[in-house]
Amino acid sequence: MAGWKALGDGKGDRNETRSLNGFPELITWVYIKATGEKSAEMVTDEGAIYVTSxxxxxxxxxVQETVSATLNRTVSSGISGASYYTGTFNTVNRSPDGSYVAVSSRGNFYLTWEPGQPYWQPHNRAVARRIQNMGWRADGGLWLLVRGGGLYLSKGTGISEDFEEIPVQSRGFGILDVGYRSKEEAWAAGGSGVLLRTTNGGKTWTRDKAADNIAANLYSVK
Structure with a gap:
């Protein structure tokens, strides 16, 4: 967006503000998204979401409270790993309709937020291994990557805790990100140049061998 200005007093780090709607003075932005010509959204590592029009x-x-405050209220409700929360997100992804999914820094649970909700909703992870990354499919469902390799897709659309594992040929390297171009076509990228493609909505994936000789990790799909 054109015309961005730094928030703060101009004397230090651009992430520092005196106070922003009651949240701590030191704010670390982990996600910024322009949603229109005059509108945008920003998310902090504490789970604060700010919008401008x-x-x-x-x-x-x-949102009305930080993620830490939310977990203090819900830790007794059975969210595994909530007591070990360090106050930061590992990844944050936004859907076209404005919903968010975020992975805790340890990868032991995830959180979702939909427009109009007063706070984030924590969810137990539905898989044995810790979560690496999560995001949205083009049909509105979720994809989930686990540390050490492994791709899962939620059953149905919308927010869900019911996932099924999808076999992929990642050559033993972890997958780090997934991006959908349409409901049918998507790409997945990961360690040591792993690049995968699906043309049937994620049911099956094939490796793009053109990337096999890339001696680097592919961290993001744009």
Missing amino acids: NRGYNWRAA
């Missing part, structure tokens, strides 16, 4: 001149908070 006037090119960034004014921002309002979309």
Whole structure:
């Protein structure tokens, strides 16, 4: 977006603000998304979501409390690993309809937020291994990557805790990101140049051997 201005007093780190809707003075932005010509959203590592509709001149908070505060209320409800939460997200991804999915820094659970909700909703991970990354499919469902390799897709659309593992040929390397171009076509990228493609919505994946000789990790699909 054109016309971005730094938030803060101009004397230090651009992420530092005196106070923003009651959240801590030191703010670390982990996700920024322009949602229109005059609108944008920003997410902090504490789970604060800020939205603007006037090119960034004014921002309002979309959630009422930090993730740490939410977990303090819900830790007794059975969210495994919530007591070990370090206050930061590992990854954050936004769907076209404005919903968010975030993975805890340890990868032992994940959180979701939909427009209008007052706070993030924590979810137990549905797989044995810790979560590497999560995001949205083009049909509105979720994809999930686990540490050490492994791709899972949620059953149905929308937010779900029911996932099924999808066989992939990653040559033993972990997959780090997935990106959908349409409901049928998507790409997955990972360690040591792993590049996979699906043309049937994720049911089967084939390796693009053109990337086999890339001596580097592919961290993101754009």
